[in-house]
Each structure stands twice: as structure tokens, then as C-alpha cells.
Amino acid sequence: MTETEPTSYFEACKHEHWVKAMQSELQALEQNKTWTIVSLPTGVKPIGSKWVYKIKRKSDGSIERYKARLVAKGYNQVEGIDYFETFSPVAKMTTIRVVLAIASIRNWFVHQLDVNNAFLHGELCEDVYMQIPQGLEGFATDKVCKLTKSLYGLKQASRKWYEKLSQFLISHHFIQVPSDPTLFVKKTSDSFTALLVYVDDIVLTGDSMAEITNIKNELHHTFGIKDLGILKFFLGLEVAHSTKGITLSQRQYCLDLLAETGDLGCKPSSIPMDPSLKLHHDDSAPYTDITGYRTLVGKLLYLTNTRPDIAFPVQQLCQFLDCPTQLHYKAAHKVLRYLKGCPGSGLYFPRSSDTQLVGFTDADWGGCVDTRRSITGYCFFLGSSLICWKSKKQQTISRSSSEAEYRALASGTCELQWLTYLLRDLQVTLIQQPSLYCDSQSAIHIASNPVFHERTKHLDIDCHVVRERLQAGLMKLLPVSGFQQLADIMTKALHPANFHRLLTKLGLLDIYRPQLEGDYQDTSS
Structure with missing residues (x-):
């Protein structure tokens, strides 16, 4: 029973470790002066609360x-009365990859805080008024908690926390960068420090351990943090850190997904998608477990944060969340079979x-067979580190391959x-x-010259985007052969030979296969 998560307060009360966890949470709430006990005002309906239990595991x-976390039932809040603004930014995955790539190149210290x-x-x-939570005894029935501080579950909780942390960092001479509002940097005469925020998880990196230690102490004094040491x-x-570089993988997440779907013992596939298969809204038998299909695709979507090799098939599977068929589920299972062969990549x-x-x-x-829209694919490298990629269906139908390539070029230009x-x-x-490399000569000509007016007048905005960036010197636009086009893996299903030829050039590594990938020793511990 120690490895199961309770679903109710009464179930949790039967186990000492969960009782201690709830007492610890209530103590923290009281120390933080999260609420005051008051009589319920006339005409006010308090929101409820519940306990959520989670077993925190190592990698x-x-x-x-x-x-154990006390969560307010924020879904009962009324907009305009109980809350107003709710938006709070979180770090982009591309930003996380860029920061780690730079930290590797410059041999920065990389630490994590919670x-x-x-x-x-x-x-x-x-x-905001909340009912007395379970576990907090000894109060009259007409008493409620008037919240003075934000609480998990409230609609505005994440926004209030982000505002508080931002104000603190800015007061300590950090600068909130315009390119990503969750990234804060601090530059002095002899050090550079970057802090990246994802809700309550913080990545702290820089070239000065003294500066990192100093900001840790300041954060702990103000908020109370858990120093998790080197980012793992x-x-x-x-x-994983080594003298040769940093690797980023989701091996445990992948193995858990395979275990959930019962595919740990399946036969591996060499490719994630059959190149002869064109997914569309077909008339085969419907897949009855629609929620299960959506859950599976959602988990595969999160896996693409470190697995560009499955970006295209997952993009295709996402097109059929409304009414999946047996054929679509079979294609999703093909991706799982591919992952079975390389979970640690x-x-x-x-x-x-x-x-x-x-x-x-x-x-x-x-x-796209159903809409005849084209698929855009791009990928970006910082040196030999892959930091960004995308596989996405275009918003409009293109009248020619040149137009489709040009729209992809415009998307890549904006990302660049x-x-x-x-x-x-x-x-x-x-x-x-x-x-920026493109394998379409006509798209390159359109970007470089104000020609083909009759054929490009409907591309006006995209033309201006690429042409202006090119004339401003943002980039060099260079041709590349279709054989050497790395973004090809993001736009279509490929045969095994082509797939693995391009995959090797993306710079992926499986540190759990040292006999195949070379010697890679973890020195982070």
C-alpha cells in the first residue's frame, strides 16, 4: 500500500506517512498565514477544498x-467576483533546450530548485472564502477560511505566484528578457547568471558558483526552497552531464508509457510510421475507447519534447482526436513499437x-489527404546541438509546391x-x-527577387516576412539538395534507410547503449 496514491481523505488517514504529509502541509499553510478563520458573511457561498496525494519519485x-497538497475547488469560483486575470506564462521547451545547450558549450553550472x-x-x-478543510478540526460550523494568500486550485493562483517571483527577481537586479518572460538574466562585471521558471520549478545556471549560491540563499530566505543540486x-x-556534454531524454517516461499500454514486450519497429500509409478520416471500424486514444496521443505529444524522430507521426495522429478509427490506433501502436526499440534515445x-x-x-x-493542406517542417541547430523543430499542417491550401515551400520558409524565418x-x-x-537551408529553388528565388508577381501576389505577407528579414541581414538563404534536407523527417513518413540516414544527422544519443553509441560516463553525481 505504500506505493499507491490515495483517492480520498478517509483512505489517506489509514496510513501514517500520508497523515504526516497532511500535517506538514497544514503547518506550512498556517506559518504562511494563508487564511484567517472568520464567520461566513451573509449571502456568500464558500468554495470547497480537497486533498491531493502524490508520490514523488526519483528518475x-x-x-x-x-x-499531500490542499487544493481549493477553483472551478466553483465566479469570474469578475472571485477572480479576474488568470494567465501566467511558463517556460517554452525550446528555451529550456537552448539554455542547456549554451550551458554545455560554456561549461556553466546547472542547478535546480523547487x-x-x-x-x-x-x-x-x-x-475568497473557503470551507474549513478536512484535517483542521475544532471550529464551529459557521466558520470558514478567508484566504489572504493564494492557494493551489484557485483560478488566479499561478498568476499571483508568477507576479510575486518576478518582482523579487527584478528587485535583485535580474532582467526579465523580452524573448521569453519566464527567463531572467543577471550580468555583472565578472559573472552571468540565468534563471528559468516553470511554475514552481526553477533552473539556475551561470558561470559563477558564488552568484548561484547567493541567489539560492536569497530565494530560500524569502520563499523557502528545496535545493535539488545539479539538474538531473x-x-x-x-x-545527464559528462565531460563531453549534456544529454536530455525521457527514458523513464517512455518506459512508463509502454508499461501502461502493455507494450513492454512487443516486437520493436525500425520506423515510427509506415511510409505507404496516408492517415485520413477513413471508413474503417471506429476505435471505441476515444478517451484512451486521446490520452495516448497526448502522452506521445509530450514525448516529442526530446524525440524529434516521432514529431511527424504524432502530428498526424493529432488530426483524429475527434473520431479515431482502428487504423489510427494501429498507427499509434506503430509509434509505441518504434519507441520500444529505443526508449533511452x-x-x-x-x-x-x-x-x-x-x-x-x-x-x-x-x-493532408482530407484537406489537401501541406505539412511544414523545420529544425534548427546551435552548432551541432538540435534545439528546435516543428511538424505542423499549414493554415491554408497551397496552389503549388513552391507556395507550400515558401510558407514553410516563412515559418522557419519567424522562428529563426x-x-x-x-x-x-x-x-x-x-x-x-x-x-537557413531550403531545397526549393523557386522558393529561394521568390525570397531573393521581387519577381513572379502574378503567381505570388496572394503570398504578400509571407513574401514580405522572408524578403525583409533577408534584406536586413538576419540570415543567409542557401539551397540544399533533397537528399541532404534534414527537415524532410518532419514532413513525411520515410522508408527505413532514409529515416535512419537523416536521424543520425539530428545528433540524437542513447547513453543507455554505450556499446553502440560510444563511451559516455555520467559525472553529475
Whole structure:
């Protein structure tokens, strides 16, 4: 029973470790002065609360601690009365990859922090009343908790916490960068420090251990933090450090997914999608477990954060969440069979990499059978580190392959522009002008010359985007053969030979196969 998570307060009360976890949570709430006990005002309906139990595990699956969290039933809140604004940004996955790639190249220290009861630090400006929670005894029936601080589950909780943390960091001479509002940097005469926020998880990196220790102490004094040391496990991403570089994988997440679906013992596949299969809204038998299909695709979607090799098949599977068929589920199972053969594969950021920014854009004209829209694919490298990629269906139908390629080029150009802003904010100087490779000569001609007016007048905005960035010197637009087009893996299903030829050039590494991938020793411990 120690490895199961209770679903109710009464079930949790039967186990001492969960009782201790609840007492610890209530003690933290009282110390933080999260609420005051008052009589319920006339005409006010208090919101409820519930306990949520979670077993925190280490990256190897072993139990780290038992955590009980009191959560307000925020779904009962009324907009305009109990809350107003709710939006709170979280770090982009591309930003996380870029920061780790730069940290690897520059041999920065990379540490992780967890803020204790992060949401409780936000100051509420609205009057919110909550029923006395289970476990807090000795009060009359007409008494309720008037919340003075934010609480998990409230609609505005994440926004209030983000505001509080932002104000604290800015007061300590950090600068909130324009390219990503969750990234804060601090530059002094002899050090550079970057802090990345994902709700209550913080990645802290920089070239000065003294500066990192100092900001840790300041954060702990104000909020109370758990110093997790060198970054090893973050948002389900496993981070391994060595003298040669940093790897980012989701091996445990992948194995858990295979275990949930019963595919740990299945026969592996060499490719994630059959190239002869064109998924569409077909008339085969419907897949009855629609929720199960959506759950599976959602988990595969999160896996693409470190697995660009499954980006295209997962993009295809996402098109059929409304009414999946047996054929769609079979295609999803094909991805699982592919993952079975390489669950530990992930991104590799070598320390020997340079800081040249290179991108590839491609399109599969009319790739969607149902809508005849094209598929855009692009990927970007910082030196030899893959930091960004996308596989996405275009918004409109293209009348020619040139138009489809040009729209993909416009998407890649906008991403390249943002990456240059992000690198500039991280004080990274590119060794030369960024390069963007495209395998369509006509798309390159359209970008470089104001020609083909009759054929391109409906592309006006995309034309201006690419042409203006090109004339401003943002990038060099270079041709590449279709055989060398790395973004091809993002736009279509490939045969095994082509798939693995391109996959090797993406720089993925499986540190759990040292006999195949080379010697890689973890020195983070």
C-alpha cells in the first residue's frame, strides 16, 4: 500500500506517512498565514477544498517522498467576483533546450530548485472564502477560511505566484528578457547568471558558483526552497552531464508509457510510421475507447519534447482526436513499437559545439489527404546541438509546391528571428550570420527577387516576412539538395534507410547503449 496514491481523505488517514504529509502541509499553510478563520458573511457561498496525494519519485522510479497538497475547488469560483486575470506564462521547451545547450558549450553550472508551496506566496486582492478543510478540526460550523494568500486550485493562483517571483527577481537586479518572460538574466562585471521558471520549478545556471549560491540563499530566505543540486530530473526530462556534454531524454517516461499500454514486450519497429500509409478520416471500424486514444496521443505529444524522430507521426495522429478509427490506433501502436526499440534515445548537447545557428525548412505539398493542406517542417541547430523543430499542417491550401515551400520558409524565418533574440538575451554572440537551408529553388528565388508577381501576389505577407528579414541581414538563404534536407523527417513518413540516414544527422544519443553509441560516463553525481 505504500506505493499507491490515495483517492480520498478517509483512505489517506489509514496510513501514517500520508497523515504526516497532511500535517506538514497544514503547518506550512498556517506559518504562511494563508487564511484567517472568520464567520461566513451573509449571502456568500464558500468554495470547497480537497486533498491531493502524490508520490514523488526519483528518475530511477524509487520513492523520494510522500506529498499531500490542499487544493481549493477553483472551478466553483465566479469570474469578475472571485477572480479576474488568470494567465501566467511558463517556460517554452525550446528555451529550456537552448539554455542547456549554451550551458554545455560554456561549461556553466546547472542547478535546480523547487519552491516550497510556491502558490501560497501570491497575495490575493479578491475576497475568497473557503470551507474549513478536512484535517483542521475544532471550529464551529459557521466558520470558514478567508484566504489572504493564494492557494493551489484557485483560478488566479499561478498568476499571483508568477507576479510575486518576478518582482523579487527584478528587485535583485535580474532582467526579465523580452524573448521569453519566464527567463531572467543577471550580468555583472565578472559573472552571468540565468534563471528559468516553470511554475514552481526553477533552473539556475551561470558561470559563477558564488552568484548561484547567493541567489539560492536569497530565494530560500524569502520563499523557502528545496535545493535539488545539479539538474538531473526536470518536468519528466532526464538530464545527464559528462565531460563531453549534456544529454536530455525521457527514458523513464517512455518506459512508463509502454508499461501502461502493455507494450513492454512487443516486437520493436525500425520506423515510427509506415511510409505507404496516408492517415485520413477513413471508413474503417471506429476505435471505441476515444478517451484512451486521446490520452495516448497526448502522452506521445509530450514525448516529442526530446524525440524529434516521432514529431511527424504524432502530428498526424493529432488530426483524429475527434473520431479515431482502428487504423489510427494501429498507427499509434506503430509509434509505441518504434519507441520500444529505443526508449533511452534523446538530445545530445556536446561541449565542443560552436555557436553557429543553422536551420532547415521543408514542406510536403498537399500532404493532408482530407484537406489537401501541406505539412511544414523545420529544425534548427546551435552548432551541432538540435534545439528546435516543428511538424505542423499549414493554415491554408497551397496552389503549388513552391507556395507550400515558401510558407514553410516563412515559418522557419519567424522562428529563426525569435531564436536570435533569445540568444542575444543570453549574451551569446553568433560566430557568423545564421544560415537557413531550403531545397526549393523557386522558393529561394521568390525570397531573393521581387519577381513572379502574378503567381505570388496572394503570398504578400509571407513574401514580405522572408524578403525583409533577408534584406536586413538576419540570415543567409542557401539551397540544399533533397537528399541532404534534414527537415524532410518532419514532413513525411520515410522508408527505413532514409529515416535512419537523416536521424543520425539530428545528433540524437542513447547513453543507455554505450556499446553502440560510444563511451559516455555520467559525472553529475
